[in-house]
Amino acid sequence: MVFLKNLFTFNKDYRYYLEKGDRYLGDERYADARDAFAEALLKIEENGEEDVSMKSSIQEKFTETGNRLGLLNLAEAEHALNGGDPKKAEEHLRTVMDLAEDAVIKEKGEKLLATLASGTPFNKITDVDHSCSSCTIDTGQLDHDSHNTEGSLSSEDRFALYTHTLPGDLPGRYSALGERFAYGCLLNRDGDGEGALKVFEELSVEKENDILDYEMAIIYYRNGCLENCESLLRRAIELNDLNPLSQVALVELLAETGRFVEAIPFLEHMINSDLIPDQARLLLGDVLIMMEDETGAVEWYSQVLSSPGYAKQAAEKLIPLLRKQGRNEEAEFLAKRFMKGCC
Numbered sequence: 230m231v232f233l234k235n236l237f238t239f240n241k242d243y244r245y246y247l248e249k250g251d252r253y254l255g256d257e258r259y260a261d262a263r264d265a266f267a268e269a270l271l272k273i274e275e276n277g278e279e280d281v282s283m284k285s286s287i288q289e290k291f292t293e294t295g296n297r298l299g300l301l302n303l304a305e306a307e308h309a310l311n312g313g314d315p316k317k318a319e320e321h322l323r324t325v326m327d328l329a330e331d332a333v334i335k336e337k338g339e340k341l342l343a344t345l346a347s348g349t350p351f352n353k354i355t356d357v358d359h360s361c362s363s364c365t366i367d368t369g370q371l372d373h374d375s376h377n378t379e380g381s382l383s384s385e386d387r388f389a390l391y392t393h394t395l396p397g398d399l400p401g402r403y404s405a406l407g408e409r410f411a412y413g414c415l416l417n418r419d420g421d422g423e424g425a426l427k428v429f430e431e432l433s434v435e436k437e438n439d440i441l442d443y444e445m446a447i448i449y450y451r452n453g454c455l456e457n458c459e460s461l462l463r464r465a466i467e468l469n470d471l472n473p474l475s476q477v478a479l480v481e482l483l484a485e486t487g488r489f490v491e492a493i494p495f496l497e498h499m500i501n502s503d504l505i506p507d508q509a510r511l512l513l514g515d516v517l518i519m520m521e522d523e524t525g526a527v528e529w530y531s532q533v534l535s536s537p538g539y540a541k542q543a544a545e546k547l548i549p550l551l552r553k554q555g556r557n558e559e560a561e562f563l564a565k566r567f568m569k570g571c572c
Contacts, residue, residue: 243272247287249537254294255396256538259301263294263328292330299329303337304390315345337386384415391418396473396505402440406432414444422448439469446478458482466495473504480512489520507536514546523550534563541567 250265269287302321309318318341325338388411392403403414413428426448433441442465450458459482465475476495483492493516499509514529527550533543544567551560 243269243283243287246272250287250290250294252537254290258538259294259297261537263291263298266291266294295328296331296334299325299331299334299338300386300390302328303334303341306338306341310341319345384411387415387418391415399440399472399474406438406440410441417444417448422451437464437468439465439472439475442468443472443475443478446475450478450482455482455486470498471502471504473499473509476504477508477512480516484516484519489516492516507533507539511539511543511546514543523553526550527554534567544568 246265246269250262250269253259253262253265266287270284270291273284273287302324306318306321306325309315309321322338322342322345326335326342329335329338388404389400391414392400395403403410409428410432413425413432416422416428417425426445429441429445429448432438433445442461446458446461446465449455449461459479462475462479462482465472466479470476476499480492480495483489483495493513496509496513496516498504500506500513510529510533514526514533517523517526517529527547530543530547530550533539534547536543544563548560548563548568551557551563
């Protein structure tokens with residue numbers, strides 16, 4: 230059992246904040262990551278650190294978070310304009326200008342601000358996912374089929390937004406699959422699953438790929454074709470057992486169909502292979518709960534309490550279990566530490 234009261238004992242020099250920022254960045258918590266990197270830079274200056282390369286590396290990460298937050302706020306501004314709220318859009322655009330250093334992002338923000346200032350009506354665009362990426366793709370077919378209006382996000386930006394919340398190397402792998410694949414992803418994002426499936430199937434005939442199998446599996450799942458979904462997910466894992474999306478999707482499908490024991494080896498593989506391990510630990514705890522193994526679930530949830538991105542979620546799951554086991558002191562400690570005493 231993790232000793233709950235000794236979870237956060239660190240030497241808080243710049244390395245502490247750098248590690249903290251990296252974890253936040255990996256969890257797409259960009260504002261928290263930016264604050265942590267800023268603190269790391271401050272600690273280096275306070276301590277007179279001479280490691281110029283390290284300082285430069287942290288500065289680059291600080292800049293990266295600003296660009297990502299800028300693109301997120303750009304997307305929020307688009308949504309606000311779509312919803313007829315120019316005041317809210319302007320707030321987000323001012324944030325873009327404050328945080329982003331990337332010239333392309335700032336230019337997009339400036340154009341939208343100019344549109345607002347001129348009073349020019351803004352045509353609605355298709356919603357975008359809230360994420361960001363620096364990856365780029367050829368415009369070609371995407372721009373031809375795009376319904377974006379002047380001043381809205383381009384198709385390549387929409388594809389970047391579509392993919393960048395993905396973990397690990399997946400944003401790059403998605404981008405590397407090319408323009409036709411990106412077109413299929415945007416069709417899927419816009420609700421045309423049938424059109425997207427046709428694109429993915431055509432590409433799959435040319436060359437098998439775990440990402441294609443995963444994307445097709447999700448479409449089949451939405452259509453209620455669970456057998457096809459499972460078959461594709463298993464093939465995706467055979468092609469590449471280091472893709473966490475396929476692993477998680479199959480685990481959730483197995484759990485949904487009551488095959489909890491079958492799901493456990495996939496979660497153990499994710500943990501042992503460092504594939505979004507904290508999410509895998511939480512899922513394993515959830516599976517054990519469904520198997521009525523509360524003791525085992527407590528063990529796995531406890532391991533996540535040291536994760537900045539998932540500690541609160543783990544605590545929410547742990548508190549009622551600890552109380553049920555009569556471990557009220559530990560439950561209250563977690564409630565005060567993670568839930569501000571609200572549980």
